Amino acid sequence: KRCAAPPSSSSSSPIVKVRRVTGVVHSSQRSFSQNNATQNTTTSTSIDLTLDDDNNNSTTIDLTEERMRRMEPEELNAELSRRGVDSTGLQSIWSEHLFSSSASTTRKSFSLTSSSAPKHNDTDTLELSPNTTYVLRFDGGSRGNPGVCGAGMVLYEKHNYTTELWCGSLFLTQRGTNNEAEYQALINGLKIAQLFGAQHIVCEGDSNLVVQQILGTYKCKSPNLIPLLQDALKVKKTFRTFQIHHIPRAQNFRADELANEAMTSRRSKGLEALNR
Numbered sequence: 001k002r003c004a005a006p007p008s009s010s011s012s013s014p015i016v017k018v019r020r021v022t023g024v025v026h027s028s029q030r031s032f033s034q035n036n037a038t039q040n041t042t043t044s045t046s047i048d049l050t051l052d053d054d055n056n057n058s059t060t061i062d063l064t065e066e067r068m069r070r071m072e073p074e075e076l077n078a079e080l081s082r083r084g085v086d087s088t089g090l091q092s093i094w095s096e097h098l099f100s101s102s103a104s105t106t107r108k109s110f111s112l113t114s115s116s117a118p119k120h121n122d123t124d125t126l127e128l129s130p131n132t133t134y135v136l137r138f139d140g141g142s143r144g145n146p147g148v149c150g151a152g153m154v155l156y157e158k159h160n161y162t163t164e165l166w167c168g169s170l171f172l173t174q175r176g177t178n179n180e181a182e183y184q185a186l187i188n189g190l191k192i193a194q195l196f197g198a199q200h201i202v203c204e205g206d207s208n209l210v211v212q213q214i215l216g217t218y219k220c221k222s223p224n225l226i227p228l229l230q231d232a233l234k235v236k237k238t239f240r241t242f243q244i245h246h247i248p249r250a251q252n253f254r255a256d257e258l259a260n261e262a263m264t265s266r267r268s269k270g271l272e273a274l275n276r
Contacts, residue, residue, distance in 0.1 A: 060096045126166055126196045133158040133200040133241070134165070139255035140172075140181025140207070143263055149176035151259025153189035153270075160200060166192060167254070168270030169262035182207040183228035185259065186214075190235040191274055203244040204252065211246045 128134060135158050140151045149172035155165045172184055186203060193201055205211060212218040213229055214236070220229045236242050249256070262268060 001245040010115065012061075017195045028229075093100055093173040096176055125129060128155075128165070128193065128197040130197055130240075132198075133202060134193060134198045135161070136193055136201055136203045136205065137247075137252055137255045138182070138185035138189045138205045139252050139259045140183070140185045141256070141259045141263060142176055142178040142181055144175075146175045147274050148263050148266070149173050149178075149181040149184075150262030151181050151188065152255040152260070152262065153185050153192070154254050154258065155189070155193060155198075164254075166196075166270065167258055168192065168268070169265075170268045170271060171262040171266050179207070179209060179222070180261065181226065182210045183225065183232060185255065186210060187232050187235055188271060188274065189226065190232070190239075192271065194235065194238050194246035195273060199240040201239050203242070204247045205244075206247055206249040206252045207249050208246045216245050 135156045136153060137156070138151070138153045140149065142149045149171060151170040152168070153170075154167040156163070157165065168188065170184060170188055172181055182205065186205065190201065190203070203214075209218065213220045213225075214232060220226050
């Protein structure tokens with residue numbers, strides 16, 4: 001994919017720093033007949049969200065799940081900004097709830113606390129349990145492809161996507177490709193996880209090419225990618241268990257946000273421990 005520059009905001013309205021998310025998921029079913037015989041059922045889902053800030057002010061979001069699935073990360077950011085909401089800290093909660101909600105649920109209430117900062121941002125003190133499975137979400141982008149490149153990475157405990165254990169952004173080069181950035185995100189995220197004690201890792205990214213090359217399903221023929229693939233496979237062997245899965249881009253927008261942050265600022269953060 002090609003990463004566009006983040007949209008500029010012309011709104012002068014105050015931005016709500018999201019502290020808490022409450023809401024209700026509604027699912028409705030509609031049956032209809034086809035060819036006067038077969039009974040078919042379709043399910044539609046909508047979600048009502050109330051976002052509370054530290055001053056107990058509330059903002060209501062009324063986007064449907066169907067529309068959310070079609071939105072690119074940049075579109076989501078622009079839509080939330082238009083409504084006066086800072087999406088930082090909300091994205092992982094929003095994504096995980098929407099994409100894991102069951103279609104058979106008719107009414108599901110929830111209440112979640114959102115934090116704009118990861119649980120552990122000081123990698124000097126981060127200790128990961130060797131007996132716990134962690135999830136690394138990674139993403140890379142290039143503005144121009146080739147062009148300015150950045151990578152984003154975030155670590156969670158498995159089944160707990162509401163709290164970031166660590167996140168990092170990596171500025172790579174002013175002229176690189178998207179696939180190179182994707183590999184760098186995976187490699188550096190794995191190195192961080194391994195450095196701080198993780199032994200069981202599940203990697204999730206929206207680059208099907210990288211995922212399939214790591215799995216061995218696709219052959220790697222690009223001279224620029226072969227060394228990166230070899231590095232990734234080498235780091236992979238340092239874990240007791242390793243899995244990698246492809247996820248939709250919209251579900252990966254926290255890592256995408258970090259990659260874009262690196263490209264915009266042309267700086268890296270969260271990876272200092274790898275240089276010691």
